[in-house]
Amino acid sequence: MISKPTLLLDEHKCKANITFMAERAKQFNVELRPHFKTHQSLEIGRWFKDVGVTKITTSSLDMANYFSKEWNDITVAFPVNILEIDTINNLASSITLNVLIESETSLKFLKKHLQHPVNFYIKINIGNNRAGLLHYDTESIDALLKTSKNSDKLNFIGFLGHAGQTYKCRSKTDIISVHEEAKKKLVSLKNQYKSHYPNIIASYGDTPSCSVAENFDGIDEIRPGNYAFYDIMQVQIGSCNVNDIAVALECPIVGIHPKQSEVVIYGGGIHLSKDRMEDDAFGTIYGNVAQKSDNGWNKLIANTYVRGISQEHGIVKVPESDLHHYTVGDTLLVLPVHSCMTADLMKRYKTIDDKEITMMMANL
Amino acid sequence: MISKPTLLLDEHKCKANITFMAERAKQFNVELRPHFKTHQSLEIGRWFKDVGVTKITTSSLDMANYFSKEWNDITVAFPVNILEIDTINNLASSITLNVLIESETSLKFLKKHLQHPVNFYIKINIGNNRAGLLHYDTESIDALLKTSKNSDKLNFIGFLGHAGQTYKCRSKTDIISVHEEAKKKLVSLKNQYKSHYPNIIASYGDTPSCSVAENFDGIDEIRPGNYAFYDIMQVQIGSCNVNDIAVALECPIVGIHPKQSEVVIYGGGIHLSKDRMEDDAFGTIYGNVAQKSDNGWNKLIANTYVRGISQEHGIVKVPESDLHHYTVGDTLLVLPVHSCMTADLMKRYKTIDDKEITMMMANL
Numbered sequence: 001m002i003s004k005p006t007l008l009l010d011e012h013k014c015k016a017n018i019t020f021m022a023e024r025a026k027q028f029n030v031e032l033r034p035h036f037k038t039h040q041s042l043e044i045g046r047w048f049k050d051v052g053v054t055k056i057t058t059s060s061l062d063m064a065n066y067f068s069k070e071w072n073d074i075t076v077a078f079p080v081n082i083l084e085i086d087t088i089n090n091l092a093s094s095i096t097l098n099v100l101i102e103s104e105t106s107l108k109f110l111k112k113h114l115q116h117p118v119n120f121y122i123k124i125n126i127g128n129n130r131a132g133l134l135h136y137d138t139e140s141i142d143a144l145l146k147t148s149k150n151s152d153k154l155n156f157i158g159f160l161g162h163a164g165q166t167y168k169c170r171s172k173t174d175i176i177s178v179h180e181e182a183k184k185k186l187v188s189l190k191n192q193y194k195s196h197y198p199n200i201i202a203s204y205g206d207t208p209s210c211s212v213a214e215n216f217d218g219i220d221e222i223r224p225g226n227y228a229f230y231d232i233m234q235v236q237i238g239s240c241n242v243n244d245i246a247v248a249l250e251c252p253i254v255g256i257h258p259k260q261s262e263v264v265i266y267g268g269g270i271h272l273s274k275d276r277m278e279d280d281a282f283g284t285i286y287g288n289v290a291q292k293s294d295n296g297w298n299k300l301i302a303n304t305y306v307r308g309i310s311q312e313h314g315i316v317k318v319p320e321s322d323l324h325h326y327t328v329g330d331t332l333l334v335l336p337v338h339s340c341m342t343a344d345l346m347k348r349y350k351t352i353d354d355k356e357i358t359m360m361m362a363n364l
Numbered sequence: 365m366i367s368k369p370t371l372l373l374d375e376h377k378c379k380a381n382i383t384f385m386a387e388r389a390k391q392f393n394v395e396l397r398p399h400f401k402t403h404q405s406l407e408i409g410r411w412f413k414d415v416g417v418t419k420i421t422t423s424s425l426d427m428a429n430y431f432s433k434e435w436n437d438i439t440v441a442f443p444v445n446i447l448e449i450d451t452i453n454n455l456a457s458s459i460t461l462n463v464l465i466e467s468e469t470s471l472k473f474l475k476k477h478l479q480h481p482v483n484f485y486i487k488i489n490i491g492n493n494r495a496g497l498l499h500y501d502t503e504s505i506d507a508l509l510k511t512s513k514n515s516d517k518l519n520f521i522g523f524l525g526h527a528g529q530t531y532k533c534r535s536k537t538d539i540i541s542v543h544e545e546a547k548k549k550l551v552s553l554k555n556q557y558k559s560h561y562p563n564i565i566a567s568y569g570d571t572p573s574c575s576v577a578e579n580f581d582g583i584d585e586i587r588p589g590n591y592a593f594y595d596i597m598q599v600q601i602g603s604c605n606v607n608d609i610a611v612a613l614e615c616p617i618v619g620i621h622p623k624q625s626e627v628v629i630y631g632g633g634i635h636l637s638k639d640r641m642e643d644d645a646f647g648t649i650y651g652n653v654a655q656k657s658d659n660g661w662n663k664l665i666a667n668t669y670v671r672g673i674s675q676e677h678g679i680v681k682v683p684e685s686d687l688h689h690y691t692v693g694d695t696l697l698v699l700p701v702h703s704c705m706t707a708d709l710m711k712r713y714k715t716i717d718d719k720e721i722t723m724m725m726a727n728l
Contacts, residue, residue, distance in 0.1 A: 003447040004426070037675055059676045062368070078676055079618040081630050082693045102628075105692040130677055131619055131628050164674070188507050208520040254443040255466050255495055264466075264495050266445050270708050274638040310528070311401055311704060312423045312442055313494055328469040329446045340675060344634050345709075 002331060005267040006250045007346040009357065010296045014228055014246035015047055017192040021210065021227050022051035028216040032058050035205065038340045040171025041349070042070055044228070046336050057205070057223045061087045066360040067131040068095050077160065077205070077223060079123055079131050082109045091118035099355060100160060102132050103249055104140070107154070114153035124189060126161035126182040135161075135185040138192070145193075158220070159193075161186040164207035171238045179209040187218030213246050229339035233277050247349070248297055248333040249289055249342060251314060253326055262307075263326050265314040267334060272309060273341035279305065282317070283321035285359065287334040289316060296352040297333050306334055366695060369631040370614045371710035373721065374660045378610035379411055385574065386415035397421050397439060399569065399589025401565075402704045404436055405713070405723040408592070411572040414465055421569070421587045425451045428726040432459050441524070441569070442462065443487055446473045456480035464524060466496050466626050468504070471511050471518070472573055477518035479574035483727040485567055488553060490546040499549040500716030507522045509557075509630040512555060522564035522584070523557075525550045529574035531677070535602045543573040551648050569713050575603040593703035596642050611713070612654055612661055612697040613706060615678060617690055629692050633697060637705035643669065644680070650699040653680060661697050 020036075025032035034048055037059040045056070045067060048334050055073040058064045061084045063072045068091060075098040080088070082105075091097045093116045099122040101107050110118065122141055125132035148154040163182035169175045183204065190202040204216075204222035207230075216222070229247045230240045251267030272287055279285045287306040290297035304322065307314040314334065318326065326332065336342040344350075349357040379546045382398075398412055401423040409420070409431060417440035419437040425448045426439045432455060439462040444452070446469075447595035455461045465471050465486040474482065486505055489711045497504050512518040527546035533539045547568065554566040558725050568580075569587030575598075580586070594604045615631030636651055643649045651670040654661035668686065672679040678698065682690065690696065700706040707713075713721040 001447070003445070004448075079628055081616045081618050081693075082366070083365070083616045086367075104693045109693060129624070130672065130679060199601070232552075242626075252445045252447045254445050254470070259498065260493070264443055266442070269637065269639070269705055273633065274705070275633070276638075307493065310494065311708070315494060328467045329473060340635055341638065344675070351408065351627065360681070 002250050002252075002350070005251065005271040005346075006331070007343065007349050008248045009349040009351050010248075010251050011351045011353070013244060014044070017227050017246060018047050019242060020225060021345070022053065022174035023288070024210065025222060025280070028294045030216050030219050031055065033203070033221050033223050034228070035059070035223050036079065037063060037223040038228050039343060039359065040066075041065065041357055042189050043105065043324050043357050045070060057225065060090065061254065063099065063360060064091055068334065071097060075121070075203070077161075077162070079103065079136050080106050080110070080120075082106050085109070085113050087300040088118065089113075089115045092118050098157065099142060101257045104143055104147060107144055111151045111154055115212050117153050117155055119155045119157045119361075120159050121160035122185060124159050124161045126185040127178070128162055128164035130162070130164060132161065135189055141193075156197060156200065156264065158203060158205040159189050160184055162205045162223075163209050164206055166206050167233070167237060169208060169237050172212045175212050175238055176214070179213045180215070182209070182238070183216070183219060190218065201261060207234060208237050210241040217320050226340055228237065230344070231339040233275075233334050233337050236277060242300055242335070243298070245335050245339075247339050247343065249281055250288070250331050251332055253330050253332060254325065256326055256328060258323055261318055261320045261323060263316040263332070265316055266312060266333070266334060267314045268309045268312040270311055271342070271345055272314070272334065273304070273338060273345055275311065275336075275341050277337050282307070285337070289338055290333045290335050292333060300335070366614050366616075366714070368616065369710075370616050371707065371713050372612045372660065372697070373713040373715050374612075375715045375717070377608060378408070381591050381594065381610060382411050382617070384587060386412075386417065388434065389586060394580050394583050395419065395585040397567070397585050398592070398693050399423070399467050399587050399588050400431060400443060400464055401427060402589040403707060404430075404585050404591050405721055407721050409434060414540065415675035416675075421589065425455065427724060428455055428461065434458060438462065439485070439524075439567070439587070440527070443467065444470050444474070445495060446470050449473070449477050452482065453477075453479045456482050462521065463601040465508060468507055468511060471508055475518055475584040477517045477594055480518050483519045483521045484512070485522050486520070488523050488525045488550060490527055490549045491542070491676040492526055492528035494526070494528060496525065499553055505553075505557075517723065520561060520564065522567060523550055523553050525569075526587075527568065527570045527573050530570050530624060531597070531601060533572060533601050534574045534677045539572045539576050539602055540578070543577045544575070544606040547580070547583060554582065571598060572603040590704055593707070595700050595703040597639075600641060606664055606699070609699050609704050611701070611707065612698055612699050612701065613651070613710070614695050616632065617692050617694050617696060620690055622687055625682055625684045625687060626671075627682050627696070629680055629696060629698070630676060631678045634675055636673060636678070636698065636700050636705065637709055638673065639700075639702035639705050641701050642666070646671070649701070650678065651700055652698045652700050656697060664699070673713070679726065
């Protein structure tokens with residue numbers, strides 16, 4: 001029995017997701033370099049080793065440092081932060097470290113201050129409009145390659161893009177169409193530079209594309225992360241089914257409000273995160289509620305969702321006819337909107353057979 | 365020089381805010397029981413002792429436990445979670461513990477399982493529609509009082525409400541009007557029950573009301589918390605000025621995109637939180653950028669704001685004419701939308717004179 005908000009992990013579902021993506025990677029002949037920012041756990045990381053994964057992605061140098069205990073080829077999929085040069089040199093002395101470059105300033109700084117060889121991808125904006133050089137900005141790309149050319153520490157290994165714009169999709173068909181366009185941008189670029197750099201690769205990511213697309217021609221490596229857990233946002237996007245979601249926040253029930261047909265839970269923004277989504281029927285929601293079962297949870301409870309959260313409170317809207325199922329002192333299970341953010345906040349997992357799994361301590 | 369996202373604390377501004385509220389409490393003859401969920405730090409807590417504060421509020425039993433090292437009268441302003449009965453009994457054995465009751469089930473459970481006396485407030489919904497009994501629901505209130513009457517462990521101390529609906533206000537006038545209505549609900553209830561319970565109090569909270577209202581007649585205790593730091597949401601509400609904001613997230617600059625007139629920073633949802641606000645001019649924003657000064661920061665930089673965040677990235681929109689002020693490898697300062705959530709994520713402070721201040725480790 002739990003006493004506080006607790007992140008439950010269905011190990012069986014998680015391992016099935018991990019296997020699913022490894023098989024897709026084999027099927028489409030791409031290397032799988034999964035993003036470990038979702039689970040941030042050495043122990044869960046080992047489940048990926050079991051399906052043949054040997055290279056990983058992290059979102060920070062701190063996270064690379066944590067995983068370097070058990071992994072020796074790590075890509076930090078974030079524009080390199082040169083203020084952390086000491087961590088970079090330290091990591092590069094012991095593992096194959098791959099960083100992302102999008103700035104001439106960063107590259108020149110690395111050229112001057114690196115003590116060990118580092119691989120770099122040029123980060124390309126393939127439509128997500130977050131980070132990276134625009135895919136047609138060959139002038140900037142050429143300038144970077146010129147800077148790195150005569151360095152014995154900087155090794156150009158290819159172009160990296162993240163088609164995060166798939167998060168706006170609402171069906172498999174949508175995802176595939178966005179994927180095709182994003183992929184084309186990245187692959188054309190690789191083909192354009194291949195004559196001068198024959199070994200470069202195209203590294204491509206995002207869970208929606210990697211979960212449902214059927215054509216990865218020209219892509220060499222994929223970096224999905226969220227698929228290990230999935231979440232209700234991925235269900236809305238069209239990446240997975242509710243049954244694939246491998247984490248749920250178990251929350252104590254602390255109040256029942258029959259007049260409002262609401263249940264107050266201990267479980268708020270510091271547990272679930274404030275990530276939200278627009279539900280067609282209910283507007284802004286912060287999670288759905290799943291039916292408990294003997295071994296975890298199964299389907300969603302219809303019309304039951306977290307309508308609001310503050311720091312520690314969650315307010316769950318419940319159909320009036322279901323209110324009698326809820327009791328103060330009992331718990332309910334919230335499937336998160338964004339599992340990566342919930343995991344980052346919760347800092348540990350409890351598997352449904354009651355094993356505790358620890359993770360890295362971000363920001364500590 | 366920082367190398368990673370770092371939460372800066374302007375000790376001078378913070379202490380001025382702490383003094384400001386202590387003086388208001390004296391002026392309006394109410395007891396100040398500040399909410400410590402904002403800073404979650406024993407060291408910052410001591411700054412409140414310096415202005416005469418002796419009682420505090422927390423949002424969880426864990427937080428009460430942390431602060432019980434230095435405080436002996438703590439209200440946990442959250443509907444009591446009976447699954448944590450062991451923590452309740454443990455705390456009640458050493459400090460004056462005040463809990464919130466809104467459920468008959470919880471009260472009966474406490475009556476049976478408490479080993480030490482505990483004070484309780486009845487939690488009233490005074491318009492925020494989050495937790496609490498409806499202010500006119502005297503039937504439920506009477507039932508609770510009947511249950512507690514013959515218990516030697518349960519001591520009814522009054523009614524507690526949180527006028528969180530002030531967060532929808534956009535001016536001082538708005539706040540005062542919402543405050544008057546919310547206060548009336550709470551105070552009438554106290555007056556209604558005073559003949560039977562002559563010592564009960566009305567405990568009232570929320571930073572907007574407590575920052576600007578001028579009439580607290582009938583209120584005995586106030587519980588604002590955010591005012592220690594404030595944030596840009598409080599500026600928008602009308603609670604404070606930008607100059608009162610006492611925390612800023614210092615973020616490394618990792619990319620500059622002249623074509624989009626944007627700066628990419630290391631500082632995302634796991635640092636700032638995903639709390640957002642609607643800016644009249646710019647739509648959804650996740651923070652404003654402040655001008656650095658010799659001793660911290662002063663005013664906002666006009667038209668410069670965080671337009672999007674993901675797990676580790678922040679995307680800052682910058683006027684084209686200002687772009688030359690930003691350099692990769694330098695840092696910029698983001699004033700958070702919601703300082704409580706940012707502090708909870710960052711887990712420590714660096715004062716502008718370079719002292720490190722630790723806080724409790726939530727969820728650990």
